[in-house]
Amino acid sequence: MAIPKLTTLELRIMEAVWKLGPCSVREIQEAFPATRRPAYTTIQTTVYRLETKKALRRAKKISNAHIFEAVLSPRAARGRLVDELLSLLGGGPSLLMAHLIETGKLTRDDIAEAEEVLARFEQNEFEQEEKSK
Amino acid sequence: MAIPKLTTLELRIMEAVWKLGPCSVREIQEAFPATRRPAYTTIQTTVYRLETKKALRRAKKISNAHIFEAVLSPRAARGRLVDELLSLLGGGPSLLMAHLIETGKLTRDDIAEAEEVLARFEQNEFEQEEKSK
DNA sequence: GCAGAACTACTATCGATGTAGTAGAAACTA
């Protein structure tokens, strides 16, 4: 199980930990908006499950509370999500792009930005290659 | 409930119906690859659920079998998926694009294509506006 | 018309997920 599949709540918890850094269950809970804040034990249970999935781990203990830290990186987790979607949409990114455009979510600026990212990325790849020579 | 949320199996079934047009449970089942083909009644149960969700409806009856047809369009269903992902990723499409680029799934060609789609789309929008005058 | 095939409608099960309660230990606090 390379990258674990996360559910919605699990993902929200991971987001909190990524943002806060190593933290306690209580801190995670309080990171949720006051409205729609799950019970303490709901967060706790889900944190435990994330531990089982190796997405979080106990880093240390402060007084009587465990401090959890992320094992899974945001990149990996988000990547998993995107790949999941692509496989559901069947294959390549074109359907995805098309939808984004047609719903106005992808603007000319976004595309320009994408080009830049791609350029930077390719440059980086190139440097990696050079270095490895 | 504007656009129903579909699960993996439900989506696969919808894909089959979109492809086949109005069809029977049996036909849907046979649209699955012989390996990994769920039991007839598994498909049946899920088709019934899709009916409840108003994604499919019984169009007619041929001999003793119901013929189902799609109510939900591929566009709407896929759009729902994409929107879901965007909300999980939090906000705009940039994180999404970045991931696609970094994993090599989005190439220069894809971006060029996106630009074209965008151009066509905008042209279309413009024509709609003109027409409505 | 009857035997077997196909289909429907219903029921059942299992694991995952979201939700949260409880008992008891540990740690502050007055």
Add this chain to the structure above:
DNA sequence: TAGTTTCTACTACATCGATAGTAGTTCTGC
């Protein structure tokens, strides 16, 4: 140190989704 707070560890439970079995009805080929 005794009361209160906080946390852990465990348990409970409802819902959903994937899975499929069964009983009974309806066709169909001979």
